[in-house]
Amino acid sequence: MSRRSLLRALGAGAAGAALAGCGVPAAFVEPGERAGRDSSATDHTLHFANWPLYIDTDDDDESKRPTLDAFSRRTGISVTYTEEINDNDEFFGKISPALMNRQQTGRDLIVISDWMAARFVRLGWVQEMDRAKQPNVAKYLDPQLRTPAFDEGRMHSVPWQSGITGIAYNRKKLGREIRSTGELWADDLRGRVTLLSGLDESFALLMQGDGVDITRWTADDFHTMCEQVEKRVRSKHIRRFTGNDYIKDLATGDVLACQAYSGDVIQLQADNPDIEFVVPEEGAELWAESLMIPNLARHKRNAERLIDHYYDPEVAAELAAWVNYVCPVPAARDVLASSKDEETAALAEDPLIFPDDAMRERLAIARDITSEERMDFAKKWNGIVGL
Numbered sequence: 001m002s003r004r005s006l007l008r009a010l011g012a013g014a015a016g017a018a019l020a021g022c023g024v025p026a027a028f029v030e031p032g033e034r035a036g037r038d039s040s041a042t043d044h045t046l047h048f049a050n051w052p053l054y055i056d057t058d059d060d061d062e063s064k065r066p067t068l069d070a071f072s073r074r075t076g077i078s079v080t081y082t083e084e085i086n087d088n089d090e091f092f093g094k095i096s097p098a099l100m101n102r103q104q105t106g107r108d109l110i111v112i113s114d115w116m117a118a119r120f121v122r123l124g125w126v127q128e129m130d131r132a133k134q135p136n137v138a139k140y141l142d143p144q145l146r147t148p149a150f151d152e153g154r155m156h157s158v159p160w161q162s163g164i165t166g167i168a169y170n171r172k173k174l175g176r177e178i179r180s181t182g183e184l185w186a187d188d189l190r191g192r193v194t195l196l197s198g199l200d201e202s203f204a205l206l207m208q209g210d211g212v213d214i215t216r217w218t219a220d221d222f223h224t225m226c227e228q229v230e231k232r233v234r235s236k237h238i239r240r241f242t243g244n245d246y247i248k249d250l251a252t253g254d255v256l257a258c259q260a261y262s263g264d265v266i267q268l269q270a271d272n273p274d275i276e277f278v279v280p281e282e283g284a285e286l287w288a289e290s291l292m293i294p295n296l297a298r299h300k301r302n303a304e305r306l307i308d309h310y311y312d313p314e315v316a317a318e319l320a321a322w323v324n325y326v327c328p329v330p331a332a333r334d335v336l337a338s339s340k341d342e343e344t345a346a347l348a349e350d351p352l353i354f355p356d357d358a359m360r361e362r363l364a365i366a367r368d369i370t371s372e373e374r375m376d377f378a379k380k381w382n383g384i385v386g387l
Contacts, residue, residue, distance in 0.1 A: 033295070034124060035127060036104065036295070036296035036300075039298050043298070044075075045080065046077055046079045046108050046299045047080045047106060047109070047299070048080065048107075048108065048110075048306065049109065050082070050083060050084075051083065051085045051111060052086065054083075054111070054160070055068065055081070056318060056319055056322035056323070065081065066318065067315050068081060071305075075309075077306070079306065089116075091110075095294070099294065099295055100123075102295070102296070104297070104298065105295075105297075107294055108294075108299040108300065109297075109303040109306060111289055111290065111292075112292065114150070114157070114368070115200040117150065117151070117156075117157050117290050118150030119371070121151050126156050127294070127300060129156070130304060133301070133305070134158075134304055137307060140312075140316070141154065141159070141311065141329070142162070142327075145159050145162060145288055145328055149367050149368060157290035157291065158307050158311075159289070159291075160289050160290060161263075161323055161328065162289075162326035163261050163262050163263050163286075163288075163289075164262040164287075165196070165201060165202075165260070165284060165285040167181065167184065167205075167257060167259065167280060168246075168258055168259075168260035168264075168275060168278075169275070169276055170257075170276075171275075173274070177278075178257060179280065179281055180280045181208065181280045182209055182282075183257075184257055189257055190235075191239050192257065193238055193239055193257050193258060194238065194240055194258040195241050195242075197241035197242055197385050197387065199369070199377065201259075202241075203369075205259060205280070205284055206225050207222075207225050208280065208282045208283040208284065210225065211282060214283075214285065214364050214367065215365065216367060217366070217367055229384055230384050242258070244264065246260060247268060251272060262326060262352040263323070265277040266324045266350070267324065279362050282362075283364055284362060286364060287365070313334070316328075316335075317332035317333075317335035320347070321336060321344055325353070
């Protein structure tokens with residue numbers, strides 16, 4: 001299942017959206033109620049919840065995680081690592097009862113997509129980090145990721161990995177290049193285009209195709225975008241809406257162009273060099289999935305130390321070489337470039353891991369959908385998608 005999974009507004013996601021959207025008073029936690037007793041000084045443990053396949057593993061023993069094991073050896077902190085996050089909304093539903101009732105979640109560190117992280121921040125469900133104790137984060141965090149609208153200064157969240165939502169296409173089968181989002185609607189692509197089904201995953205790129213500044217988009221921009229997509233659904237130009245299954249469609253040639261995530265395309269290109277990824281001329285969305293410390297976490301200081309460990313450029317480079325997403329530590333590029341292994345050194349030149357200046361000029365972090373907007377917007381979008 002995609003880490004950038006679809007918004008299930010008709011299932012568990014609807015309950016989460018309703019909770020945030022209605023502004024349930026009891027759900028919000030005041031700043032003074034968020035910190036618990038920190039046992040880090042005497043209890044050298046940590047519970048870290050993450051997505052599947054989102055950390056480096058040893059080639060000979062998949063139970064070993066080199067970068068995590070190195071942290072434990074260096075600090076003496078034992079990490080219980082669980083791959084329990086398969087869907088943002090599903091995970092929201094799993095831990096929200098504890099958080100809204102001012103109870104411990106049993107987790108010291110979690111990784112969720114920024115659009116969901118925005119909901120946690122608004123509800124007051126995560127703690128502010130002590131950046132004075134995170135010198136690597138303060139020094140090496142990608143400047144382009146430092147100030148999302150939902151968390152100015154990134155005091156409640158730190159990117160684990162980042163990525164780009166752009167366009168993937170089969171250049172050989174299509175017989176031409178794609179340079180802009182508008183080219184998806186060319187006649188020769190009728191019925192051979194897919195869009196992402198998740199509202200949070202899809203809307204920004206489509207708005208950018210209309211020249212919208214996604215850092216400050218409006219409700220009118222949203223409804224205009226929906227009208228255009230609906231029209232293309234009726235004309236059967238859009239083949240279907242997908243989760244990560246667009247990968248199969250693109251690989252088989254059933255689809256010639258689609259909305260796609262940069263990290264997925266790197267993997268596709270290993271098997272099919274004809275697959276291209278483009279950041280459209282009008283721009284593309286830069287997103288992140290971020291580390292957060294839930295309220296009442298029993299090992300906050302240990303969690304802060306682990307976060308800072310992953311912002312050491314050497315460690316960040318090792319992780320980036322395995323996961324192949326946009327690395328939130330630009331300094332890791334020089335580490336990879338100096339590798340004696342040619343394949344590893346080549347990753348330093350991959351713009352889908354380390355975007356160059358020209359690409360960065362076309363990347364933007366979208367304003368998130370507010371709690372007041374979410375219910376109506378999700379209903380509108382899901383009506384078009386057919387969820």
